[in-house]
Amino acid sequence: MGEQAAARRINLAALLVAGQALLLITLAVVELVSLNRDRPSVAVTTATFYLMFGAGLAYAAWGLARHRTWSRAPVVLAELISIGVGWSFRGGATTWVSVALITWALAVLVIVFSPSTTAALYGEPGGGRNV
Numbered sequence: 001m002g003e004q005a006a007a008r009r010i011n012l013a014a015l016l017v018a019g020q021a022l023l024l025i026t027l028a029v030v031e032l033v034s035l036n037r038d039r040p041s042v043a044v045t046t047a048t049f050y051l052m053f054g055a056g057l058a059y060a061a062w063g064l065a066r067h068r069t070w071s072r073a074p075v076v077l078a079e080l081i082s083i084g085v086g087w088s089f090r091g092g093a094t095t096w097v098s099v100a101l102i103t104w105a106l107a108v109l110v111i112v113f114s115p116s117t118t119a120a121l122y123g124e125p126g127g128g129r130n131v
Contacts, residue, residue, distance in 0.1 A: 006120035007067070013111040014065035016104060017057055017075055020082070024054030053078075064112075069121050072112050079105040 028050035035043040057078055063071030086101030111117055 003120065006116040009111050009114065010067060010117055010120055011065055013075070013108050013117070014061045016108050016111075017061040017064060017078070020078070020104065021054045021057035021061060024050045024057065028054065067121055072121060075108065075112055079108050 028047040031043050031047040031050060056074065060071045060074040060078070064075060082101050082105040086098045086105065089095070089098040089101065091098075
């Protein structure tokens with residue numbers, strides 16, 4: 001696979017991760033808007049978590065889009081977490097959430113672990129490194 005094709009795959013992964021970041025930031029806003037006055041600390045801490053996780057993913061997506069080697073590790077960790085969360089939604093009315101989370105995460109993992117992506121991010125063995 002050529003360099004251009006590998007770059008497109010990395011950019012697709014960055015776009016998918018940016019989409020996850022946007023969803024998390026949206027969840028943070030929704031959580032604050034639907035704040036329960038009896039338990040505001042739950043909404044605030046949950047929204048803060050979603051916001052920080054979303055911001056971190058957005059930063060990792062930015063790094064991935066610029067082919068920065070450091071960005072792959074946080075993306076892989078986030079996708080593994082997403083698979084675990086997706087697994088917890090399996091069964092019943094939430095099966096669609098499970099399928100969506102796991103499919104999205106697996107798509108990103110396949111892209112970031114593909115040999116062409118690794119070569120584009122880290123260079124050929126013995127070659128330069130893109131940090």
